[in-house]
Every structure is written in C-alpha cells, then in structure tokens.
Amino acid sequence: MRLALIVIAAAGLIHPAPPPPPIKVWSIPYGAKRKHEMAAYSERHFGHRAWRLRHPRVIVEHMAQAGSVAGVRNAFAPDLPDPELHELPNVCSHFVVSGSGRIYRLVNLRTRCRHTVGLNWTAIGIEHVGYGDGDVLAHRGALRASLRLTRWLRCRFGIPVREVIGHAESLASPYHHELVPSLRRQTHGDWRHASMRIYRRKLRRLGPCPGK
Numbered sequence: 001m002r003l004a005l006i007v008i009a010a011a012g013l014i015h016p017a018p019p020p021p022p023i024k025v026w027s028i029p030y031g032a033k034r035k036h037e038m039a040a041y042s043e044r045h046f047g048h049r050a051w052r053l054r055h056p057r058v059i060v061e062h063m064a065q066a067g068s069v070a071g072v073r074n075a076f077a078p079d080l081p082d083p084e085l086h087e088l089p090n091v092c093s094h095f096v097v098s099g100s101g102r103i104y105r106l107v108n109l110r111t112r113c114r115h116t117v118g119l120n121w122t123a124i125g126i127e128h129v130g131y132g133d134g135d136v137l138a139h140r141g142a143l144r145a146s147l148r149l150t151r152w153l154r155c156r157f158g159i160p161v162r163e164v165i166g167h168a169e170s171l172a173s174p175y176h177h178e179l180v181p182s183l184r185r186q187t188h189g190d191w192r193h194a195s196m197r198i199y200r201r202k203l204r205r206l207g208p209c210p211g212k
Contacts (some may be wrong), residue, residue, distance in 0.1 A: 014157065016210040017155035020150040026069075026104045028077040028092060030111060037089040038112050046121045047178055055110045055130070056157050057175050058123040059150055059164045060116045062093060063190035065128055066172060069104055072096045072127050076106060082114070086184075091115060093125030101141030103149050116170050117186045118178040124153055133166075133195035147203055155209035161200050166191025 038051035064072045076092040084091075092113040096104050107113050115125030128136045128146060136142045150164055165173060167188040178184045191199070 007113055008179055015156060015158040018210060020152045021145060022150070023095075023103045023105050025030070025207070027071060027108070028060060028073060028106050030092075030107055030125070034079050034089045038114075039154055041087060041089065041114065042112065042121060045183075046177055047179055048121075050121075052110055053100075053124075055124070056122055056124050057159060057163060058117060058173055059179055060105065060123045060125050060149070060167055060170065060195070061146070061164070061191045062115060062125060062126040062127045062167050062188075063132060063135065063174055064147075065131055065190075066129060067131075069096050069098045069102070069129060071146055072103070072129065074104060083159065085171075087114075089114065093127045095125070095145045096127040097136075097142055098150065099129045099135070099139060099142050099173060101145035103145055110162065116167055117183050118176040119170055119173060121177065122171075122175050125148065125156075133191055135196060137195060147206060151206050154203075158209075161203055164196075164200060164203060166193070166196040166199075168192045169196060171212075 035051040039049045043049040066072045076090060079090050081088055082091045092107055093115045094107045094109060094113055096106060112120055113125050114120050116123055126149065128142060130136060136146060154164060165188045170176060170187045172187065
C-alpha cells in the first residue's frame with residue numbers, strides 16, 4: 001500500500017497536505033440518475049460526457065444566500081431543475097461552512113457539482129452560510145474554518161492560491177469553459193475580487209503546503 005501511494009503521488013494524483021479540519025459528512029442524495037444527468041450536463045456544456053471530478057484545478061468560494069446549513073442542504077438535496085437555469089441535475093457544492101465554523105461535506109470529492117457555470121468540470125465548490133462576503137470575513141470562527149478547509153483542499157490537489165477564487169471571479173479563470181453561448185458571461189456577485197484579495201492574503205499567511 002505504501003509503495004502504491006508513492007507511485008500515485010509521483011504521478012501527480014495526490015499531494016502532501018496538512019491534516020484536514022474536522023468535517024462532518026451530511027451527504028445529499030447523488031445516485032445513478034443524478035450522475036447520468038451530470039454526465040449529460042457535462043456533454044452539453046463542456047463537450048465531454050462525465051460525472052466524475054478528476055484532478056480539480058480550481059476552488060470556488062460561494063455565499064449560500066441561506067441562514068443555516070440545513071437550509072443549504074435542503075436546497076441542494078432534491079434532484080429538481082434548478083430555479084435559475086432550469087437544468088438537471090440540481091445545483092450543489094461539495095462543502096458548506098456554518099456561521100460558527102462547522103464544516104459539512106455534502107458531496108464526495110470524486111463527483112462533479114453544479115455550482116459555477118464554466119468551471120463545474122474542474123472545480124470544488126465551498127458554500128458559506130450567510131448572505132454577503134462580510135458574513136464570513138467579519139466572523140472569526142467561520143473564516144478560520146473556511147481557510148483551514150481551503151488550505152487542506154488546495155494542498156491535497158496541488159491547487160495554487162491564485163486558483164482559489166470567488167464566484168464573482170469565475171469569468172477570469174483560465175479554466176473557464178462554456179459551450180452554451182448564452183451562458184458564456186454568466187456569473188454571480190458573491191465573493192467579489194476585493195473580498196477574495198483579503199481571503200487569499202490570509203490563506204497565504206497559513207504557510208505553504210507541506211513539502212514546498
């Protein structure tokens with residue numbers, strides 16, 4: 001097993017990472033039907049049919065526009081057309097951070113989620129309970145948890161700090177790719193560039209990844 005891990009690491013599939021923060025698993029339903037829909041979505045929007053998330057290159061921070069973790073999960077769990085773009089599968093993110101700093105994993109990291117148009121093929125999504133960037137930046141517990149989670153993920157997958165972005169920065173990502181013409185400029189206003197400059201500065205202060 002140890003030799004296998006060395007081989008995998010040498011191939012660039014895993015990277016040295018700090019210990020993960022405490023994470024509670026509270027998975028949403030994501031069965032065969034939803035995976036089939038995600039594969040079809042990927043074919044429409046990215047030109048290839050797949051539901052697996054392989055070698056993520058971007059981490060996208062979101063504000064959930066909800067006041068509780070349960071509210072976020074309840075919005076993602078039903079596999080219904082999303083209220084904004086009316087597509088299947090329903091939207092989701094991989095993690096949600098509560099206002100007090102508790103972290104929940106909603107979807108495993110081997111599975112794609114619809115959280116950022118143009119980046120769902122290669123991005124991990126992190127939701128934060130609240131309605132504006134300041135709901136995280138001004139609250140020590142939520143910000144600390146978010147930074148620890150993001151650092152662990154970026155180190156685990158070899159994602160540089162510059163590829164930790166806010167949803168509002170999605171169109172500037174070099175990994176943005178969207179085949180549907182009407183959606184090529186579609187983004188959201190949460191985690192604006194000014195907020196993410198503060199966030200990335202704090203993320204860098206946590207230090208480099210192990211082995212760097």
